[in-house]
Amino acid sequence: MSLVEIREISKSYGAVQVLKGVSLDVTKGEVVAVIGRSGSGKSTLLRCVNGLEVIQAGTIRVDGVQVNDPATDLRKLRQQVGIVFQSFNLFPHLSVCDNITLAPRVVKKQAPEQAREIARDVLRRVGLEGKLDAFPSQLSGGQQQRVAIARSLAMQPKLMLFDEVTSALDPELTGEVLKVLESVAQEGMTMILVTHEMGFARRFGSRVVFMHEGRIHEEGQAAAVLAEPQTPELKTFLSAVLH
Template identity: 90%
Template sequence: MSLVEIHGISKSYGAVQVLKDVTLDVAKGEIIAVIGRSGSGKSTMLRCINGLEPVQAGVIRVDGTQVNDPKTDLRKLRQEVGIVFQSFNLFPHLSVCDNITLAPRVVKKQAPQAAREVAREVLARVGLEDKLDAYPSQLSGGQQQRVAIARSLAMRPKLMLFDEVTSALDPELTGEVLKVLESVAQEGMTMILVTHEMGFARRFGSRVVFMHEGRVHEQGPAAAVLAEPKTPELQSFLSAVLH
């Protein structure tokens, strides 16, 4: 059974239709790299998956729960679906530990000491265990993004969504964040990433999904799709990003 089922979703902002009849199934443990030009609907699709954006048509299910059913408890759903954005969204007045443990303590009613242990463990996974009591202002952009990923991991989600998580970083910092994504991928986490990092998509993506003008235009095994794009739209997109 698919962990994520997206069937025929459409989404408009006013008169502008950003998603047009999008269908995509994601199996447990798959790593889906979503690529495409700005404005092709990639980020909007991610936000629809965890209910941050309502859809006008179609159905989205995560692990059997229908996301766009008015009766669905979205707060509960979001405990299962981590999302990390390009802006790190850390609370500047809270320490790294408090940023990470806020949700587990409030939502999962974890005891402070247990939550601190979880924070220590997820920081170790992103290579920042020495920053437990640091503040965001004391960290580089790459470190802040790794803390944002650790914060999502602390909720032990079934699915992780990454929206252009390296696009605000310079190349050197991008590398350290991609390393963390690689290790999360190797742990078997189901991941959907909107990304410009074609090398990462090729090495770690089980599948590449190319979005164009609000539709899934082409998809298939990552290495094959990137090596031999079938459509002129994907060919021109790849020649623009790879050169």
């Protein structure tokens, strides 16, 4: 059974239709890389999956729960669906530990000691166990992004969404964040990532979804799609990003 079922969803901002009848299934443990030009609807699609954007038509289900049902408790749903953005969104006045444990303590009512243990564990997973009591201003951009990923992992979600998480970073910092994504993927986390990192998509993506003008234009097994694009639009896109 699919963990994520997206059926014929449409999304408009005013007169501009950003998503035009998009359907996608993601099974448990899959890593789906969503690629495409700016404005093709990739980030909007991610934001619809955890209810940050309201859709005008179609349905989205995560683990059987219909996201766009008015009766659905979105706060509860978002405990299952972690999202990490390109901007790290850490609270500057809180330590790394407090940034990570805020949601588990408030939402899951975890005791501070238990939450701190979880923070220590997720920081170890992102290679930053020594930074538990540091503040965001003391960290590089790459480290801040790894803390943002750790913060999502601390909620033990069933699904992780990553929206261009390396696009604000310079190349060497990008590498350290991609390493973390690799290890999260290898742990079996179900992931949907909007990315322009084709090497990562090729190596770790189960599937690549190419979006073009609000639709899924091409999709398939990652290495195959990237090696042999079937449409002129994907060929043009790949030649632009790979050279």
